[in-house]
Amino acid sequence: MAELRREPITRMWVVITADHPKGPSDYLPFKPPYQPQAATGVCPFCPGNEAMTPKETFSLRGEGGGWSVRVVPNKFPFFHIEGDFDRRPEGMYDVMEAIGAHEIAVESPDHHQNLATLEPSQIQKILFAYRERLIDLERDRRFQQFLILKNYPGIFNRHPHSHIMAMPVIPRRIDEEIWGVLDYYQRKERCIFCDIIKEETSVKRRVVLETSHFLTFSPFASRYPFETWIIPKVHSSDFHSIQEEEMEDLSIVMQSLFLRYYKLLSDPPYSLTFHTSPVQSRFHRPEYHWHIEIRLRIGLREGFEWGTGFFVNPTPPEAAALYLREVE
Numbered sequence: 001m002a003e004l005r006r007e008p009i010t011r012m013w014v015v016i017t018a019d020h021p022k023g024p025s026d027y028l029p030f031k032p033p034y035q036p037q038a039a040t041g042v043c044p045f046c047p048g049n050e051a052m053t054p055k056e057t058f059s060l061r062g063e064g065g066g067w068s069v070r071v072v073p074n075k076f077p078f079f080h081i082e083g084d085f086d087r088r089p090e091g092m093y094d095v096m097e098a099i100g101a102h103e104i105a106v107e108s109p110d111h112h113q114n115l116a117t118l119e120p121s122q123i124q125k126i127l128f129a130y131r132e133r134l135i136d137l138e139r140d141r142r143f144q145q146f147l148i149l150k151n152y153p154g155i156f157n158r159h160p161h162s163h164i165m166a167m168p169v170i171p172r173r174i175d176e177e178i179w180g181v182l183d184y185y186q187r188k189e190r191c192i193f194c195d196i197i198k199e200e201t202s203v204k205r206r207v208v209l210e211t212s213h214f215l216t217f218s219p220f221a222s223r224y225p226f227e228t229w230i231i232p233k234v235h236s237s238d239f240h241s242i243q244e245e246e247m248e249d250l251s252i253v254m255q256s257l258f259l260r261y262y263k264l265l266s267d268p269p270y271s272l273t274f275h276t277s278p279v280q281s282r283f284h285r286p287e288y289h290w291h292i293e294i295r296l297r298i299g300l301r302e303g304f305e306w307g308t309g310f311f312v313n314p315t316p317p318e319a320a321a322l323y324l325r326e327v328e
């Protein structure tokens, strides 16, 4: 038996299969390429090798002068900061310079840490670095959208790090969410994310964790096994307007969630992204509700997705939430 569930924001259909629901053990063990990185060469993100990276845009330093979090421009950026914002036709097509910022947040001086093993106080520092960089980047009027993205383990370097990007266009995923938010707003005069929070906290079956400022849950139409969203309980469109107290709460939530993944699925590979409203007054959407989405990179059926645009998820979100709640 399978169920077609519609994700209420983007209205994308997802196939949730429940005949043989897959639990954590069905995904283990992971096959290569998920292997610990061989010790080759020198890590540019380790303390002592600062000269190997471009000049830092931000750092947090303690009494002794050593850094705890460092942000540097990416040496191999998707977007580059210099140049003019110029959209031009090429025959029947549209082309534009990939103007933007692409920075790397080095999340810890320790090469062997990850979000499951870092102290919440260190995760709070990472969140602080994200916020400070976005506040600074917002002053550049060419940028319309920020994206914070983390792949674990890192593809080129296993030192804990994440990407901070500022883009000259609004990416499709965010755009689809904005359309969903505005359409719902027009019909109901309420925020769809706020309504989802109400629904999930009353139904409870998909809730993983609830703290004073954040709800962590498996979304109704989860596209991926053990997909999880973290969302601020009070409406807010921009991640970078987050307050100290909320950052403290969020750091505890993140550490707890990634420790649960670590224990339940034996240190799984994952991707994590922050979705936040576009910036600049022309594009800013106060109706939008910022959030974090996390997907594990396990059990993919990309052929079907590629062929149909449907995702198939063999771990129903109610089961995923239960596993994540109860893991010891």
Ligand SMILES: [Zn+2]
Binding pocket: 043, 044, 045, 046, 110, 111, 159
């Ligand atoms: Zn390192």
Ligand SMILES: [Zn+2]
Binding pocket: 191, 192, 193, 194, 195, 234, 235, 236, 288, 289
């Ligand atoms: Zn809201």
Ligand SMILES: [Zn+2]
Binding pocket: 177, 275, 291, 293
């Ligand atoms: Zn989103």
